[in-house]
Amino acid sequence: MNPVAVIPARYGSNRLPGKPLLDLCGKPIIQRVYERVKEAGIFSRILVATDSEEIVRRVEAFGGEPMLTSPHHRSGTERIAEVARRIVGDWIVNVQGDEPFVHPRMLADLWESFRRERTAVVGTLCHRISSRRDLRNRNVVKVVTDRRGCALYFSRSAIPYGEVVSDVAEIDGVGALWYKHVGIYMYRRSFLLRYPMLERSPLEDAEGLEQLRILEHGYEIRVYPTEWETLGIDTEEDLLEARRRCMADAKKLS
Numbered sequence: 001m002n003p004v005a006v007i008p009a010r011y012g013s014n015r016l017p018g019k020p021l022l023d024l025c026g027k028p029i030i031q032r033v034y035e036r037v038k039e040a041g042i043f044s045r046i047l048v049a050t051d052s053e054e055i056v057r058r059v060e061a062f063g064g065e066p067m068l069t070s071p072h073h074r075s076g077t078e079r080i081a082e083v084a085r086r087i088v089g090d091w092i093v094n095v096q097g098d099e100p101f102v103h104p105r106m107l108a109d110l111w112e113s114f115r116r117e118r119t120a121v122v123g124t125l126c127h128r129i130s131s132r133r134d135l136r137n138r139n140v141v142k143v144v145t146d147r148r149g150c151a152l153y154f155s156r157s158a159i160p161y162g163e164v165v166s167d168v169a170e171i172d173g174v175g176a177l178w179y180k181h182v183g184i185y186m187y188r189r190s191f192l193l194r195y196p197m198l199e200r201s202p203l204e205d206a207e208g209l210e211q212l213r214i215l216e217h218g219y220e221i222r223v224y225p226t227e228w229e230t231l232g233i234d235t236e237e238d239l240l241e242a243r244r245r246c247m248a249d250a251k252k253l254s
Helices: 029-039 053-061 076-086 104-114 132-136 189-197 202-207 211-216 236-253
Strands: 004-009 045-050 065-068 091-095 122-128 142-145 151-155 179-188 221-225
Touching (some): 004 076, 029 104, 045 076, 076 179, 091 104, 104 122, 179 221
Parallel strands (some): 004 045, 122 221
16 A cells, blocks of 8 residues: 655744745745645655644645644654544655655655665655755754664764864865755554654753654664755745745746
8 A cells, every 4th residue: 555645734833933834936835845745646645734724724725635633742743643543554654844845756765665674663864964054054953874774863963973063164075974864754654653652752852853752762763865855944044045946946947
């Protein structure tokens, strides 16, 4: 059975309130994400999981399928775990609702790779960091893996440590050690049903990264490199950059 895609979309973002509904070149951000996910052509169903009636209405207006979920979830994974209890399917892909530039091929590649896994309960993606700016940016989450490609740790800090991190110069081609986490996940549904019963972890709270709860409880997260980058929208600066990129893409197609 093909996977189900779930796009968590919380209305009350601290830095950008109402973020899923903000305009991105004539369409709300959530619609841009939905359309890119649909282009992958691999999903049996695509759901927008939200705590907002307004987001429900807007998703219905562009022909998407919303699912109203509890307003009390503290993370996107908790929201998706609620969805997992309410749907049928062995595999669920989480595409963040603020990733309008997700490449459809990323999703297809993740599905083809993770469906063959034997022990990992979650699969995700990473992309090589090519600038010190990204290394220093706390909104760019970094990941290190073991020799099998399983995550050792995720952090907002530059990991692993190296002298290059402290150099103030801005360069490209930093090296092969530093990777950014691309926030797309594929879960086994059986694991998602267990996730809400796992206690929040100290590392999760310290870093503000929900995936650390999974590692602290001893589960494996398989990380696959991808050649494509995304642009998550967390700040006003990100939104302006997303609009610039969107307009540039539109000019290429005209």
